[in-house]
Amino acid sequence: MIYTFSTNMMQLKSIAIIFVSTYILLVRTDLMCQDESNHDDEERLLERVIRNELALETLLKEIKGTNEDVIKGLREMRNTKTEVGELANKLERSETVTTLKTGKFMKDALSNITSELVRIRSNLDDATTNWQTDVPSAIKRGPPSIQPVYFHARSPAEAKLDADQDVIFTFIELNEGSGYNSSSGIFTASIAGLYMFSVQYCTMYGQNAWLAIVKNGTLIQVARNYGSSGSSPCATMQVISTMAVGDTVWVRTVARTELHENDGVYRSTFFGVLLV
Incomplete structure (x- = not known):
């Protein structure tokens, strides 16, 4: 779209230069020939002027159309830029939310694992303590008594x-x-x-x-x-x-x-x- 806009501007400049040069040349030629044949050339000069005005009017219409195309292109570029910006913002927000969720999940998982390890360690400590207390007592008590029959x-x-x-x-x-x-x-x-x-x-x-x-x-x-x-x-x-x-x-x-x-x-x- 940027390339099309630059091409249209260059074409517009070229057309304007050609038109101005042609117009100056025609006027100069008409002035030089005025003394030689005023009556014969007046009609031709008038005809040329009319044709030039028509050509100028056509050129102005083309310039106006080109200008409208350029404005439309600029608007489309502006809209596209806005859409791209909004999309980038959405992606950034989505990435931020995903990062936050992932971080929270990992934090919770690590917390749960840590709590479970602490619980297992506590149970092992209790079991070790009970074993150290109960086994010597059981040895001292001897085998369980059997009801005599x-x-x-x-x-x-x-x-x-x-x-x-x-x-x-x-x-x-x-x-x-x-x-x-x-x-x-x-x-x-x-x-x-x-x-x-x-x-x-x-x-x-x-x-x-x-x-x-x-x-x-x-x-x-x-x-x-x-x-x-x-x-x-x-x-x-x-x-x-x-x-x-x-x-x-x-x-x-x-x-x-x-x-x-x-x-x-x-x-x-x-x-x-x-x-x-």
Whole structure:
């Protein structure tokens, strides 16, 4: 647009110079020829003047049109400059806002990270302090105490028993935790853990005694004893088993059994204890 404006101005100057030079030349020529032929040339001179005036009028119109184009171009340049300035301001403001938002976001993020690190450090310090305090105390206290559970029962309700018959020891010597039932002969665990169970029994002369320790209906230990003629031997069997709360243990015969019971000399017993 600037290039077009400069070109129009140069054309305008050239046209003006040509017009003035032509006009001076025509006037001078007319004056020189006036003396030679006043009558013949007056008409031609007048005709030339009229043509020159018409040419001048046309030239003025062209100059006016060119001037309007120049003014219009200047206005467009001014508007373009204004638009460019406004666009630059918008871009600058947008960049400023973006910078501010980014800076605030980073500041908040760093603040949150710092706070979280401080919290973690505090928790670690507390945990270290508690560990330093609790562990020595726990060592001094020793292992946690276990509530004692044990029982000891004797005197079977029957001495002669058929196969697969439960042996019920009716007399309770000990029953810490109240797990043994003398009516059913069954021990029920109230605390989960590792238990040991033991059975001692004596066999009648010349008879067999074949007993088993049963857990939840499954044999976990079996022992057989034979009483020879003239003697009544005693036998013992033990078993260690893990027990959950509610598990049950009792004694059952495997085959026909005859026990020898004499409180003074022979005695059958059933014993159990929670180890750990």
